[in-house]
Amino acid sequence: MATTYLVQVEQILKGNPGEGNLHIASTPPTCTAGEPYPDGDPLDTAERVIIFASKQGGEWFTITPAQGVLPFPQGSNLLFPKTY
Numbered sequence: 001m002a003t004t005y006l007v008q009v010e011q012i013l014k015g016n017p018g019e020g021n022l023h024i025a026s027t028p029p030t031c032t033a034g035e036p037y038p039d040g041d042p043l044d045t046a047e048r049v050i051i052f053a054s055k056q057g058g059e060w061f062t063i064t065p066a067q068g069v070l071p072f073p074q075g076s077n078l079l080f081p082k083t084y
Contacts, residue, residue, distance in 0.1 A: 001036055002028050002061070005033050005043045007051065017053075022060055029065040042069035 004005040009022055026043040028036040043049070043062065050070045052063045062068025 002026055003041055003043070004059075005035070007043075010048075017055070017060065022053075024051060024060045024062065027062045027065050027068055049070035 004023050004025045007022050007024050009017075009020070024043065025058075026037070026041050029038070034042050037044075042065075043051075049072055052068050052070075053060045055061075
């Protein structure tokens with residue numbers, strides 16, 4: 001069971017998830033004896049984050065429980081080159 005969030009998208013760095021905000025499920029770790037997020041849900045934050053997600057069965061999920069969400073560096077404007 002995963003918690004799903006409505007995420008305000010500032011910028012898409014790769015892929016084409018469509019326009020507007022996205023519903024993304026926070027992939028929980030497996031084998032946690034009933035507690036879905038024993039170390040805390042990485043998407044349960046009001047801070048800006050970088051999300052790595054993939055679409056599965058028509059829904060968006062973080063790619064892994066441990067590496068699907070990274071903190072956005074404070075005071076930073078990340079610049080990523082365009083790929084062609």
